[in-house]
Amino acid sequence: MTRTALVTGGGGFLGLYIVEQLxxxxxxxxxxxxxxxxxxxxxxxxxxxxxxxxxxQVQAACLDMQAVFHVAAxxxxxxxxxxxxxxxxxxxxxxxxxxxxxxxxxxxxxxxPSVVFDGHDHINADESLPYPQTYPxxxxxxxxxxxxxxxxxxxxxxxxxxxxxxxxxxxxxxxxLIPRLIRRARSGxxxxxGDATNEISMAYVENVASAxxxxxxxxxxxxxxxxxxxxxxxxxxxxxxGWIDTLLQLAGLKPVRRSISAQTATRIGxxxxxxxxxxxxxxxxxMTRFLASQLSxxxxxxxxxxxxxxGYEPLVTVEEGLRRLEPELRALARR
Numbered sequence: 001m002t003r004t005a006l007v008t009g010g011g012g013f014l015g016l017y018i019v020e021q022l023x024x025x026x027x028x029x030x031x032x033x034x035x036x037x038x039x040x041x042x043x044x045x046x047x048x049x050x051x052x053x054x055x056x057q058v059q060a061a062c063l064d065m066q067a068v069f070h071v072a073a074x075x076x077x078x079x080x081x082x083x084x085x086x087x088x089x090x091x092x093x094x095x096x097x098x099x100x101x102x103x104x105x106x107x108x109x110x111x112x113p114s115v116v117f118d119g120h121d122h123i124n125a126d127e128s129l130p131y132p133q134t135y136p137x138x139x140x141x142x143x144x145x146x147x148x149x150x151x152x153x154x155x156x157x158x159x160x161x162x163x164x165x166x167x168x169x170x171x172x173x174x175x176x177l178i179p180r181l182i183r184r185a186r187s188g189x190x191x192x193x194g195d196a197t198n199e200i201s202m203a204y205v206e207n208v209a210s211a212x213x214x215x216x217x218x219x220x221x222x223x224x225x226x227x228x229x230x231x232x233x234x235x236x237x238x239x240x241x242g243w244i245d246t247l248l249q250l251a252g253l254k255p256v257r258r259s260i261s262a263q264t265a266t267r268i269g270x271x272x273x274x275x276x277x278x279x280x281x282x283x284x285x286x287m288t289r290f291l292a293s294q295l296s297x298x299x300x301x302x303x304x305x306x307x308x309x310x311g312y313e314p315l316v317t318v319e320e321g322l323r324r325l326e327p328e329l330r331a332l333a334r335r
Contacts (some may be wrong), residue, residue, distance in 0.1 A: 007022070009031075033049065159221075207315055
């Protein structure tokens with residue numbers, strides 16, 4: 001019997017890798033996305049153009065699906081509550097309801113470690129971290145609400161759920177993190193924040209996609225990972241600013257020279273947030289308090305639970321991932 005899966009956001013960075021790995025394992029794949037992706041159609045993928053905020057459209061997309069990989073989300077550190085909540089939280093509620101109504105058996109949700117970020121260092125932290133009382137911006141808040149809804153839906157109407165929290169996804173075809181980093185470096189606007197001693201966990205994109213399939217393969221009501229959330233990243237953390245310098249070196253660019261303290265960056269972020277809010281500017285400020293904290297604090301996470309409960313193991317080493325990424329880094333640096 002052919003296995004069927006829906007990937008929301010299947011044309012995006014992570015979503016595309018999940019689609020490709022599902023196809024390689026013989027799944028029949030449908031994607032829910034805002035735009036059209038002719039390259040996916042050529043691979044035999046069914047494209048369902050829809051808005052995740054439209055409950056009826058989501059219902060139609062989940063018809064006859066055995067598993068749903070809910071990857072679609074709006075990222076970022078700036079924007080209205082209505083936008084973030086509508087897509088990240090209400091959109092997820094629509095997916096859950098559609099899974100229940102259409103008899104979907106498995107729901108794997110792409111969450112984020114930011115849902116437990118409390119402004120303090122996280123060093124080799126695990127899933128016992130609680131949700132904080134307050135959030136510094138709308139993205140982690142709305143993702144946390146969505147994650148909690150997904151986990152609460154486990155076991156209802158035959159649906160098994162779990163959430164994966166990949167940390168700082170990187171790799172070829174990235175259209176967010178690495179292009180922005182290279183653009184800032186080329187323009188001379190990349191500044192080190194803090195004392196450069198902070199360590200972070202990273203997650204290579206193919207490993208993250210594989211984790212989604214590994215979680216799905218064993219997910220049933222009553223299995224150890226049903227109704228739970230898991231950190232997904234490489235086993236060993238890296239120096240945040242050493243990692244950035246490595247990427248710049250591979251791109252043929254100079255390492256970061258300028259630096260400011262975390263306290264200064266936080267003050268600048270607060271001022272810019274006030275200005276952008278007062279003027280109702282839609283563009284993202286170059287610095288916010290949340291970004292200052294992310295760039296200067298340590299946030300590394302253990303993957304013991306994912307290894308134990310559904311056999312997660314990174315398939316691509318960091319060295320191999322960098323080798324695959326290097327041509328794109330050099331191309332970005334030439335633009």
